Amino acid sequence: MTLFWFLAFPLILTTLFGFIVPNVGNQSKLVIVSDESYTKDSPVIDKLLSVPNAEWDPGLEPEEAVEQFTRGYLAMAITAEKDQEISLHYRDGQDRELVEVLSNVIKQADSSIEVKSVPYEDIQTIRPIDFILPGMIVLTIMQIGLFGGTTLLMDRNSQTLRRLKTNGVTASEIILSHIFSRILLVIAAAMLLTFVGKYILRANIDLSNWYVILPIAFIAGICFLSMGLLIASMFRSPEAGNIFSQSINFPMAFICGIFFPLSTMPEPLQKFASILPLTPLVETTRNLFLAIEISGMQLMVTVGLLVIWGISSLGLGSILFKWE
């Protein structure tokens, strides 16, 4: 049963989402970036932002935006690198009409600006499965962690924990062995989903960053297992613990960008989601799998949030968990 929920179920869900969600990711996003030549308040940028799906990204360098575009993560990259010149990077043969519209918008705002159209051939397209798979891997890691505390509740209620204690096994040893055994499940599930996704479902994901992904999966596993312990410390029965885990599992999955891009959510929800450990984890993992460059800061924020949530939950859970 455990294997079904933690391995087969995410695979089924990934496959289903891969087929039923037609357009995911940021493939519709027209990202506008600039070096110091333009700001968001510049008249031309202001005008461009009135185009549907256009978005100003001050955190992205023009080269990074072009790279994201060439990897298929964006619909178009609009780069303003020097005064009086704006480049439109687009898919050749697909977005010519849009390029004309954007050129007109720029000319209307400032006729002195030179618009350069830069067509690209053979730009890869991120299919729904490519977008969903990293999210599903992260979701599985979270589920194994959050629901893991239920096992402790079952062992407590069946007095197995008591029996272990009578044999000299300490509380910290029980918690550590609980986390260690499930970390193995986390890593196994993540690897299996990755390989099935890549080689059977043919997801276009890049595994060259495995040495970053694996430690992040490990840290995420410990974080969510600690949260599972905290949940277990709040309830008497495994059933109650399961219901609570379920009640936070699905909302978190929806608001943290697993199924839909975070940018499609209302702003207050985005702000709330940004302090949850799942949000940066999903984004970082997805970027790593889609070979989109991530900054050191993004990596630090992701790991930092996981560590803060993990240590707080582990500390509180260890104190509050009732062994009898």
Add this chain to the structure above:
Amino acid sequence: MNVLQVDKLTKSYGDKKVVDEISFQVNRGEIFGFLGPNGAGKSTTIEIIAGLKKADGGKVTVADFPSHSNTTSSIGVQLQSTDLYKELTVKETLLLFLNFHNRSHVLDEYIELTKLQQVLDTKVKHLSGGQRQRLSLSLALVADPEIVILDEPTVGLDPQSRRTLWGVIQSLKDRGKTVILTTHFMDEAEELCDRIAIIDHGRLIALDTPVGLLESIPYGHTLTLTTEPQITESELKDLKYESIHFSDSDTIIHTAQFTETLSGLLQITEQNQMEVTSLKLKNAGLEELFLLLTGKELRD
């Protein structure tokens, strides 16, 4: 020689005192029985001894362990009801627990002791009640403890399984172990225990050998007589007995000299032309002692 000393142990849950200043000592190598009805405080007392619960007051001293805080290698506990890991086999379960004490090399000894040879490769979930209890008992022994605490080990077992487990417990004594056994079965206590402590409402009300306890009963036998019509107390005024009471249709007579009482009783029924429809004779046992001490039956 004492292996365990308990002094004025107390424990309350809220306003309810479940262990009330209990004191006793257990001698090395004996089977010490705790007899009492459900809820008497037996399990709480042994859980305190085993270090699973903290006492509100009093002291437990285990020989060679001045501090009672770390006695897991000295005391083995079989809890009243615990699940084991259902998907593990008997052998895997034994090895797991033996490894906690770095004693996996003595696996065969424990298999033989608890007669689990036939089910070594059986998953725990497929064991019968008796087999599960024997496995549970063997897990209490994996640290090779000097004191073995068994909490109601035969509850829910069929007579044959009970007898098998009794044999195992007896063999523990033969190996020099000290066994503390809680039970509410009088036959079990009489059969196995060298000394028995009777506990009720958290208080120790009697402590002696089974023979000593039985000798403390002022009568040796109980006669239960049913006659038509029912005999009255005035008709029994010349009969020798220790005590008498009447139930719906029965007359229950406790006597120290049952031959004399029985012949007198038959004479009275004959003289009064009564028909004896039932006559039962029973040796006085722990049940009667408990009744005498508490005014209620043990099974209550």
